Every structure is written in C-alpha cells, then in structure tokens.
Amino acid sequence: MTQKSVEFYNGNTIPALGLGTFRVENNDECTEAVKHAIISGYRHIDTAQTYHNEEKVGQGIKEGLEVSGLNRKDLFVTTKLWMSDYGSENVQDAYEASLKRLGLEYVDLYLIHWPGQDEHLIAETWKAMEQLYNDGKVKNIGVSNFHVHHLESLLQVASIKPVINQIECHPYLTQKELRTYLEAQKIVAQSWSPLMNGQILEDETVKTIADELGKTPAQIIIRWNIDESIVVIPKSVTPSRIEENLNVFDFELTSEQLSRLNALNKDGRIGPDPETFTGN
Known part of the structure; x- marks a missing residue:
C-alpha cells in the first residue's frame, strides 16, 4: 500500500494519515492501539500533554517499532504543549517532560495546543518553541486551533512560521476560509476528530x-481529507477499525463526490470554539 506524505515548507514531510489518541486512556488499551497501528502500517502517531496518555503511547511506539523492525526515524510523532505551560520559562521543561513520558529523544512535531486569549503570551511561547527548533531538539513546530487572526498576530513576531495548523475539520465544518489562508501561507492543514466521534x-x-465506492463511511471521510490536502488523524482503539481507517489509498473521490461532501458544510463544531476557549 503506497501511502501519501505531505511536504512542509521547510522540506520535511508528514504522513497524510496518522493515528489520533485524544480521549484514549493511559492504559494497556492505548499501548496496544498504538502498537497495532504501527504493525498495520501507520507511520504517524499524534498525542498531547493534556491527553495524559504519553506514557502508554510511548510504550506502544516502543513495542510497535520492536515488532515491526522499524527504526525511530521511520515514525512521525506529534505531541502538544498545554496552556498551563505557556510562557518562555516553561516551554523547554514541558517539552522535556513530554519526551520523558514518551520515552523518546525528540518528537517530529511540537504544537501550541490552543491560541488562548493572550496574544503576547502566545508570542512569548512561540519564541521558546523557535528556540527548541533552532537548538535541534524538535524537527518541526506548529500550532493547533488557530484562526486567521491568531496566525496573523503570530506571524508578525515569528522568525519561523508554523509548519502546520491542526484544526477541527470535517464536511460539517470545512473551514474553507481558514484553509485558503493556510495554503497561501504554505502552512499545512491537519484535521482532528475528523469522524466527529x-x-x-x-x-x-x-x-x-x-x-x-464499496467503502465504509469512515473511509470516505478520511479520503475526503486526503483529497482536500488535509493531513488526517482518525482515532480508534479497535484493531479492525485501525486497519480500516488506513485502507484508503486504493481509491480517490471524484470531483463530483467531493462537491457533494463539501456541500454538507454547516460550520458545525463538536469541539470548543478557539475564539472563546480558555482551557478551563
């Protein structure tokens, strides 16, 4: 199965499909899901400080690499900085704590998880993220849940542009305006919760x-993301669904099918609105 990768503006690449772990408990089920994903062919695993499952995700990565005979460099791992650790004095310690929990020497992508309400704090936090990148401690840095105005504020102070913006995105919330802006800025769009639970x-x-197409509804939604040039991280802990979600590289949606899916947009969220979310 030939998988697809998406290139960042810095020349690095990210697999177009990964395993999400939001709302997966920090237990053996989490370890087994990550391990099974890697054995099944996933090369991209997404977690976050606030998911409180980095230890078991890391264990799954370790076991998955061992069983599959892959090296660490064959895998793309993302984690995210939580709002309680924003600020220049906190970022490095929070990053190193995530690495320790994951049992890794680096992650491929480190994200600011939410924009919050204080753009000066975000600017300060981003400078510390840039320092991690410049010091070679992380391969790529990006953001999550940023609207256009959040990004415009950040880009005024950034020396390094985010490579990616991870957002809620699915046919009920196509985020077309934001995605058009991201494309113009050469920032990759990535969708979380693509199947809307x-x-x-x-x-x-x-x-x-x-x-x-003789496919499942989940495969259609995942393929919609890929055909719309959106990196996608469906979550599952069920082995058969983990495999099903990866089995989307043997077909494409027609332009007419994509139009029908895009017409479903109702700007409907299942997650918090970044305009008002404070992390509490």
Whole structure:
C-alpha cells in the first residue's frame, strides 16, 4: 500500500494519515492501539500533554517499532504543549517532560495546543518553541486551533512560521476560509476528530458515496481529507477499525463526490470554539 506524505515548507514531510489518541486512556488499551497501528502500517502517531496518555503511547511506539523492525526515524510523532505551560520559562521543561513520558529523544512535531486569549503570551511561547527548533531538539513546530487572526498576530513576531495548523475539520465544518489562508501561507492543514466521534458516519450523503465506492463511511471521510490536502488523524482503539481507517489509498473521490461532501458544510463544531476557549 503506497501511502501519501505531505511536504512542509521547510522540506520535511508528514504522513497524510496518522493515528489520533485524544480521549484514549493511559492504559494497556492505548499501548496496544498504538502498537497495532504501527504493525498495520501507520507511520504517524499524534498525542498531547493534556491527553495524559504519553506514557502508554510511548510504550506502544516502543513495542510497535520492536515488532515491526522499524527504526525511530521511520515514525512521525506529534505531541502538544498545554496552556498551563505557556510562557518562555516553561516551554523547554514541558517539552522535556513530554519526551520523558514518551520515552523518546525528540518528537517530529511540537504544537501550541490552543491560541488562548493572550496574544503576547502566545508570542512569548512561540519564541521558546523557535528556540527548541533552532537548538535541534524538535524537527518541526506548529500550532493547533488557530484562526486567521491568531496566525496573523503570530506571524508578525515569528522568525519561523508554523509548519502546520491542526484544526477541527470535517464536511460539517470545512473551514474553507481558514484553509485558503493556510495554503497561501504554505502552512499545512491537519484535521482532528475528523469522524466527529462517529456522528458524520450516519450522514446519508456520506453513506451513499460509501455505497457507490464499496467503502465504509469512515473511509470516505478520511479520503475526503486526503483529497482536500488535509493531513488526517482518525482515532480508534479497535484493531479492525485501525486497519480500516488506513485502507484508503486504493481509491480517490471524484470531483463530483467531493462537491457533494463539501456541500454538507454547516460550520458545525463538536469541539470548543478557539475564539472563546480558555482551557478551563
């Protein structure tokens, strides 16, 4: 199965599909899910400080690499800085604490998790992220849940542009304006919770297109992301679904099918609105 990668403006690449671990408990089920994903062919694992599962994600990475015979460099690992550790004096310690929990010497991508309400604090935090990057401690740095105005504020003070913005994105929330801005800035778009906790899988249009192509609704949504040039990280702890979610590289959606899916947009969120979210 030939997987697809997306290139960052700095020349590094990220696999177009990864395993998300949001709301996965820090237990053996988490370890087994990550391990199974790697054995099944995933090369991209996403976690975060605030998911409180970095230890078991790291254990799954360790076991998955051992069983599959891969090296660390074959895998792309993302984690994220939580809002309680924003500020120049906290970033390095928080990053090193994440590395310790993961059992890794570096991650491939480190993200500011939410923009919050204080752009000066974000600017200060980003400078510390840039320092990690310049010191060679992390391969890439980016942001998550940033709207256009958050990015414009950041870019006024940044020496290094974020390589990616991880956002809630699915056919009910296509984020077209934001994605157009990201494309112009050469910042990659990545979607979290692409399956809307399963809600979108019941949509009649999605089910019809799945029937047309002999695929599952989940595969249609994942492929929509890939065909729209969005890096996607569906979450599952079920081995069969982990495999199903990866089995999306043997077909493409037609432009007409993509149009039907894009027409489902209703600007509907299942997660917090970055405009008002404070982390509490």
